[in-house]
Amino acid sequence: MYDPIFAKSFNQYQRRRFGCCALVLCFITAFSISSTFNSHRQSASVIGDTVSLQLTINAVHDMRVIEDTSEKHEKRGGNAAGDLHLQINATESSMLVVNNTSLISQLLALNETRKAVSFRRISEYSLANYYAVEGDIRIEANSSTIFVVKPLDMGISSSNSTNSWSIQPYPRKGLSDVKNWTVNIVGHDDDNYGTVPKCTQNHRRPAILFSVAGFSGNYFHDFADLLFPLYTTSFRYEKEVHFLASDYKRWWISKYRRILDLLTRHEVVDIDNEKVHVHCYNNMVAGLNFHKELMIDPALSKPPSGLSMHHFKQLLRRAYSLERKRAVRSRKGDGTEKPRLMIISRNRTRAMTNEVHVSRLARKLGYEVVSAEARVSTNVTRFAQTVNSCDVLMGVHGAGLTNMVFLPENAVLIQVVPFGEIDEFARLDFRDPAAGMNIRYLEYKVSMKESSLSQQYPADHPVLKDPKSYRTRGWDALSSIYLEKQNVTIDLDRFRGTLAKALKLLRH
Incomplete structure (x- = not known):
C-alpha cells in the first residue's frame, strides 16, 4: 500500500x-x-508423494520384480495394523501378473489411506521360491490356497488385475512331486470374496510353509534343501514359529526331530491334511530361504546378526550331544599320535574297490581308521557322534560326505572326485561349504586308470577321451555314466601324499 x-x-x-x-x-x-x-x-500429504515404479526383467536370475522405489513410505514408521505387506521372490513360472495401469492406480489409492503394498525380491538366488507375507492370511488345505485378505479401508478392487499366482514351497524349482500352492490376494469388494474361508484357528506366531517332497530322503538334500534352509528361514523367530509341512513324511520328521525341536517350540503340522481347519496368521513365509548348498551368501541378502554355519553347527552339537568342538593335534593313549580317520563306504555306485588297502595305508601313516556307510535307516545320533569323534573324514563324492557337518572344527575333509567333468559339482557341494564350517578341505582327483570306466569302454571312446562332451549333453547324460556307472580303485602311491598332507594340517 x-x-x-x-x-x-x-x-x-x-x-x-x-x-x-x-x-x-x-x-x-x-x-x-x-x-x-x-x-x-x-x-x-501422502497424496503428494511421487510414486515411482520400476519393472525389471532379470534374465540372469530368471526373475521378474516390481518395486516401489519411493522411500517415503518406509520413513513413516512402517505399516499400520491390518496393512497388507508382501515381499516376493518370484520366477516367471510362479509370478504375480498385474496390469501396470491398474497397479499404479492401486498404489495411489493406497497412499490416500496410508497403506502400502510392496512387491520385493527377497533372495536373488535363482533356485528358490521364497515369499514373505504380512496381513490377514488364511490357509485352506482343501484347495491348497493361501488367501491374503486386503483391509476394508483399502478400498481397492482387484477385478482388473490378476492377484493370484502359484508357488512350490521347495528350494529347487520344477519338481513334479512338490505340491503347488496358490497365493490369492482378495479384497472385500472383489467378486471372489465369497470364496475366502473363515478362520477356525487363529495364531499369534508366524508360520513357515515348506515341502518335504523333492529330494528328501537323500542325506545331502535333507540338509542342503531342508534342514539348513529351515534354520536360516526360522532363525529370526527364535523358535516362536509354526512349521507347516506340505507333502508331509512322518518318517522324515521323526528322523530329524532333534534338529526340528531346536528350530520351533511347536509340533510340525501336516498342513495338507488339515481339511477341517483354516489356519490364520498375521505373518508367514512360503518357501525356504536358500542361497547355495550349505552356505549363507551375504552378497545375496544381509543375514541377521548371529546367523551362520558356525551357529548351525553349534545347534547340531546340542541336538546330538556332540562332545568335541575342535579336532586335536594328537591323541594320547599308547603314547603315540593317533588322529582318527573315518572312511565313508559305498557299496553300490562310486564304490572304493580297494578300501581295505586304503585303510591299511592310513594305519601305516599313523591314523586310527574307522569305516561306516550312511544309509536312510542309519541312526543319525549314533552316526553323528562317531563322525564327531574323528579328525579326518574321507570318501568318494556322494551324500555320505554331508556328515562333515558333524566334524569338529579344524578337522579335514578329503573328497575323492571321480573321473569325468564333475569337479565343479563336487566342489559346489562340499569344498565351498567347508570354509564356513571351519574345516580344511583336500581333494583327490581320480585318473582314468583308477576308474572302472576304463574297463567298460575302449580307449578311444568319448566317455574316456572326451568327457567334456557329455557335460554339454546335460546332467542326466553326465550323471548316468560318471556317477552311476563308475567305481574307483585308488592309486595308493598317489593317495599317500593326500593322507600325509591331512596329517600335516592337523599338526599345524
Whole structure:
C-alpha cells in the first residue's frame, strides 16, 4: 500500500531504486514461502508423494520384480495394523501378473489411506521360491490356497488385475512331486470374496510353509534343501514359529526331530491334511530361504546378526550331544599320535574297490581308521557322534560326505572326485561349504586308470577321451555314466601324499 509520508522521505531516484529492491525482495519472499508450503504439503500429504515404479526383467536370475522405489513410505514408521505387506521372490513360472495401469492406480489409492503394498525380491538366488507375507492370511488345505485378505479401508478392487499366482514351497524349482500352492490376494469388494474361508484357528506366531517332497530322503538334500534352509528361514523367530509341512513324511520328521525341536517350540503340522481347519496368521513365509548348498551368501541378502554355519553347527552339537568342538593335534593313549580317520563306504555306485588297502595305508601313516556307510535307516545320533569323534573324514563324492557337518572344527575333509567333468559339482557341494564350517578341505582327483570306466569302454571312446562332451549333453547324460556307472580303485602311491598332507594340517 502507498504511504505518502514514507514516500516524502526519499527523492525520486531513491524511491525508484528502493522500489526495485523491494520488488526483488518480494519475489524472493514469495518464492521462499511457496517452497516451504510445497515441502510442508508433501510431507503432510501422502497424496503428494511421487510414486515411482520400476519393472525389471532379470534374465540372469530368471526373475521378474516390481518395486516401489519411493522411500517415503518406509520413513513413516512402517505399516499400520491390518496393512497388507508382501515381499516376493518370484520366477516367471510362479509370478504375480498385474496390469501396470491398474497397479499404479492401486498404489495411489493406497497412499490416500496410508497403506502400502510392496512387491520385493527377497533372495536373488535363482533356485528358490521364497515369499514373505504380512496381513490377514488364511490357509485352506482343501484347495491348497493361501488367501491374503486386503483391509476394508483399502478400498481397492482387484477385478482388473490378476492377484493370484502359484508357488512350490521347495528350494529347487520344477519338481513334479512338490505340491503347488496358490497365493490369492482378495479384497472385500472383489467378486471372489465369497470364496475366502473363515478362520477356525487363529495364531499369534508366524508360520513357515515348506515341502518335504523333492529330494528328501537323500542325506545331502535333507540338509542342503531342508534342514539348513529351515534354520536360516526360522532363525529370526527364535523358535516362536509354526512349521507347516506340505507333502508331509512322518518318517522324515521323526528322523530329524532333534534338529526340528531346536528350530520351533511347536509340533510340525501336516498342513495338507488339515481339511477341517483354516489356519490364520498375521505373518508367514512360503518357501525356504536358500542361497547355495550349505552356505549363507551375504552378497545375496544381509543375514541377521548371529546367523551362520558356525551357529548351525553349534545347534547340531546340542541336538546330538556332540562332545568335541575342535579336532586335536594328537591323541594320547599308547603314547603315540593317533588322529582318527573315518572312511565313508559305498557299496553300490562310486564304490572304493580297494578300501581295505586304503585303510591299511592310513594305519601305516599313523591314523586310527574307522569305516561306516550312511544309509536312510542309519541312526543319525549314533552316526553323528562317531563322525564327531574323528579328525579326518574321507570318501568318494556322494551324500555320505554331508556328515562333515558333524566334524569338529579344524578337522579335514578329503573328497575323492571321480573321473569325468564333475569337479565343479563336487566342489559346489562340499569344498565351498567347508570354509564356513571351519574345516580344511583336500581333494583327490581320480585318473582314468583308477576308474572302472576304463574297463567298460575302449580307449578311444568319448566317455574316456572326451568327457567334456557329455557335460554339454546335460546332467542326466553326465550323471548316468560318471556317477552311476563308475567305481574307483585308488592309486595308493598317489593317495599317500593326500593322507600325509591331512596329517600335516592337523599338526599345524
